[in-house]
Amino acid sequence: RKEVEQDPGPFNVPEGATVAFNCTYSNSASQSFFWYRQDCRKEPKLLMSVYSSGNEDGRFTAQLNRASQYISLLIRDSKLSDSATYLCVVEQAGTALIFGKGTTLSVSS
């Protein structure tokens, strides 16, 4: 059973587009939720935490629906530099982060 599922993509969008990524998680006891970004052959880097009330950081908006066990990330006004793999990450009881396989975004000019 997959613990964190994401659409692998790739999502190919033009600059300026709005793109949305979705993620579901299987463990209802999960406590914290994150979106990480990973560039090719690099380490994951935290993009933003995700809260039940929804949160926004510039062009990025994250939403969490605990009842549906669903997490989303919206990127507005896509930039070339947004091209990367976006990882949905869930922390269960304890400290381990459980990663999804990632959704690949390619932004073109």
Added chain:
Amino acid sequence: EPEVTQTPSHQVTQMGQEVILRCVPISNHLYFYWYRQILGQKVEFLVSFYNNEISEKSEIFDDQFSVERPDGSNFTLKIRSTKLEDSAMYFCASSDLGQLTTKSDNEQFFGPGTRLTVL
């Protein structure tokens, strides 16, 4: 900005050999982790370490693996007898788990990784 560092960046070894991967976590962090990522696959949790002992480990972290904090700055992962399937990128991470900040999230900061190739 403080960062997690890892050495070496790339390690090539023969099957059956022992390897030690080294990490220097962020200096005031209290929790340390190892993750691995096989090429083309997802990042997988191996082990977490706090107060000089393992606090959590995954099924992957079997008897072939061990971790150690030999001094006040380094955190190491040892693989005793490497297998071909151990070839992966190994990431070290650290966090303060909100102990040192007002944040409650377990924000983990990742090092650049060590690419392990087992031949």
